[in-house]
Amino acid sequence: MAFTPQQAILELGDAFYDPVHAARFPQAILRFRNDRAAAEVGLDGLSDEQWIAHFGRFEPLPGTLQQPLALRYHGHQFRVYNPEIGDGRGFLFAQMTDDQGRLMDLGTKGSGQTPWSRFGDGRLTLKGGVREILATEMLEALGVETSRSFSLIETGEELHRGDEPSPTRSAALVRLSHGHIRIGTFQRLAYSQDTENLQRLTGYVLRHYYGEEAGDDAPQRLLAHVAARTARMAGRFMAAGFVHGVLNSDNINVTGESFDYGPWRFAPSWAPGFTAAYFDQSGLYAFSRQPEAIYWDVMQLASSLRLIAEEAPLIEAMEVFPETFQREVASAMLWRLGLKPRGPEHDRPLVGAIEAALVETDTPIDRFFFDGFGGKLPESYGEPFAALRARLAGYEPRKPRDHEYWSDPAPCAMLIDEVEAIWARIAQGDDWAPLTAKVAAIRRMGEALA
Known part of the structure; x- marks a missing residue:
């Protein structure tokens, strides 16, 4: 173009x-x-x-x-x-x-x-x-x-x-x-009681990122959009096994697009308390606490918007988050398993079964989704996966397991040891080949999943 x-x-x-x-x-x-x-x-x-x-x-x-x-x-x-x-x-x-x-x-x-x-x-x-x-x-x-x-x-x-x-x-x-407007951008204006610019910023975000015009209900519409988009981000973080590390309100984009990567990690297994930042000693932004952390940040947006909107409609707009998160984490897990959704009554129990089996067995996250793509787990996945295997039997594949990627001996992953090894080759010998090869391998995996 x-x-x-x-x-x-x-x-x-x-x-x-x-x-x-x-x-x-x-x-x-x-x-x-x-x-x-x-x-x-x-x-x-x-x-x-x-x-x-x-x-x-x-x-x-x-x-x-x-x-x-x-x-x-x-x-x-x-x-x-x-x-x-x-x-x-x-x-x-x-x-x-x-x-x-x-x-x-x-x-x-x-x-x-x-x-x-x-x-x-x-x-x-x-x-x-x-x-x-x-x-x-x-x-x-x-x-x-x-x-x-x-x-x-x-x-x-x-x-x-x-x-x-x-x-x-x-x-x-x-x-x-897709934009650099943060929840913290709104917080700054609320801090200085700048209602005129709060309204201007609300209109800007609605117009340029959500395709809507401002009006009397602009603040609550904006909040509902941000709550839904960030809930989607939280759900996809979980399905990816990703820990951002620093989910401060200045690191949350109002388009719901993840950005600003510092001490990130991909969790090796489904460990709820896994953290990415050595300085996160309280586990505030641990793997399983990320949805809570993001929701808290969206609450700060709601608090900022109270200067230009009534409280009741803002509270109603916030209610979008929990429901959207539950739907999106199920959707993302099913997508990663190559399966078609069946509806909340089936999909949510499936998520619970996946989490329970992964926690009990300490199975690597990437290995599980790689082996289970298409909905059939190998026989090597024993008794702890029996209930999950029964639930998976009711799902239809969204695409066949016919990409050459699925014949690889191991999944494409991005754990910290490999990150450090790629950097070591650059630092010690100015060898960029491992980085180039890894980017190509990741994109190949993306083609298999897409």
């Missing part, structure tokens, strides 16, 4: 962002370009030289933003309110329309300091960029709506970090996202 630039964010006005300049880097070495994603927004025809100019030196794309914008927001971080945050090492670089007619953003990570950097250097480690490529590719293949790792360019600086070997290499990452 043709590149279709947009500048929708400028409708909000300069109370929502700060114009900034990208850092100047010693080098610009192209390490990853996502031509599949680029084709969806008409940028796949760029030469490598043009790509580096736009996504390494941040020369403006024609017709879109002529200067990067660091977005302003607040947020609860591990349930503690922080009014001192915003885009501290990234910015909104460009907006455009994709091949579905959706408004899309290109945002950065590691592109330099902004007014919100506080004491940070505004940089990203190369390892952090590699990890985000792996997370987003895997989530996309597993049916989770996520930001896409669009570009990774090594920048030639040495960075020092307290939680990993230093000095380490640096990079600038560009993400393709």
